[in-house]
Amino acid sequence: MNTLYLAAEAFWGVTSHSLALLADAGHNLSDVMALAAAWLADHLSRRSPSGRFTYGLRRSSILVALANALVLMLVTGGVAWEALGRLVHPTNLPLAGKTMMIVSAIGIAVNGCSALLFAAGRKDDLNIRGAFLHLMADALTSLAVVVAGALVLLTGQGWIDPAISLGIAVLVVLGTWSLLRDSLDMALDAVPRQVSADAVEAYLRSLPGIGDLHDLHIWPLSTTEVALTVHLVRSTAASQDGAQSDTVVLQNVVTALRQRFGIVHPTVQIEAADYAPLCHLSSAHTV
Numbered sequence: 549m550n551t552l553y554l555a556a557e558a559f560w561g562v563t564s565h566s567l568a569l570l571a572d573a574g575h576n577l578s579d580v581m582a583l584a585a586a587w588l589a590d591h592l593s594r595r596s597p598s599g600r601f602t603y604g605l606r607r608s609s610i611l612v613a614l615a616n617a618l619v620l621m622l623v624t625g626g627v628a629w630e631a632l633g634r635l636v637h638p639t640n641l642p643l644a645g646k647t648m649m650i651v652s653a654i655g656i657a658v659n660g661c662s663a664l665l666f667a668a669g670r671k672d673d674l675n676i677r678g679a680f681l682h683l684m685a686d687a688l689t690s691l692a693v694v695v696a697g698a699l700v701l702l703t704g705q706g707w708i709d710p711a712i713s714l715g716i717a718v719l720v721v722l723g724t725w726s727l728l729r730d731s732l733d734m735a736l737d738a739v740p741r742q743v744s745a746d747a748v749e750a751y752l753r754s755l756p757g758i759g760d761l762h763d764l765h766i767w768p769l770s771t772t773e774v775a776l777t778v779h780l781v782r783s784t785a786a787s788q789d790g791a792q793s794d795t796v797v798l799q800n801v802v803t804a805l806r807q808r809f810g811i812v813h814p815t816v817q818i819e820a821a822d823y824a825p826l827c828h829l830s831s832a833h834t835v
Contacts, residue, residue: 582616589608592605663684740767744809
């Protein structure tokens with residue numbers, strides 16, 4: 549549906565000499581690419597681990613979300629550059645305001661319906677959020693082009709078209725910035741925003757028989773899965789008394805991390821108090 553509309557909008561954008569329509573077509577092109585990439589990332593993330601890719605290809609969803617944000621920024625930058633050029637050097641080509649309005653009104657329906665399909669999953673998956681933002685951005689630009697077409701019909705002023713296009717570009721950049729920031733954070737193994745590293749550490753330190761911890765890392769395996777590694781150090785008293793067995797501690801930790809923090813892939817190492825100082829990862833500055 550989006551591909552067919554893209555072809556039609558590009559054709560009428562050229563024939564009506566409307567930069568706003570072509571700007572919207574450019575965003576629709578990025579939409580089609582985003583939808584295809586999101587589908588591909590979802591497909592790849594379901595593949596089983598292999599000897600070479602021991603986590604599978606889950607991280608592809610993060611890379612696609614980052615690529616979607618970068619492509620949308622690039623396309624928007626090109627539209628803004630062209631709009632500034634037309635404001636400085638206006639074109640004498642006639643604008644078909646009625647055509648702009650009709651084609652863009654169809655675009656609102658197409659992009660709005662497509663966006664609704666992703667609305668439910670956008671909060672839990674950055675990849676789906678990227679596709680949703682692409683579609684909502686194009687619904688917004690289509691609405692702006694309808695307004696531009698109406699103003700061109702009423703006033704006959706050609707500068708309205710690039711001015712509206714420039715305004716669209718600014719709004720799209722503002723809406724895409726959080727996607728770019730979050731996907732870049734994930735690509736750099738930052739702690740996911742939905743997980744509080746301080747809360748996780750406080751919970752681990754509160755465990756019975758645990759005196760200290762080190763080498764705590766929390767990072768995203770994909771746009772929906774979180775991993776953790778940590779070394780838990782038994783207190784001296786616990787080491788001597790043998791309070792809870794390591795097996796019991798591990799079972800409790802794994803269950804709590806999943807239920808309380810959504811961490812589905814934890815790796816926990818338990819160390820005796822007298823061994824911890826010898827661990828080469830005990831320093832907070834060691835990666």
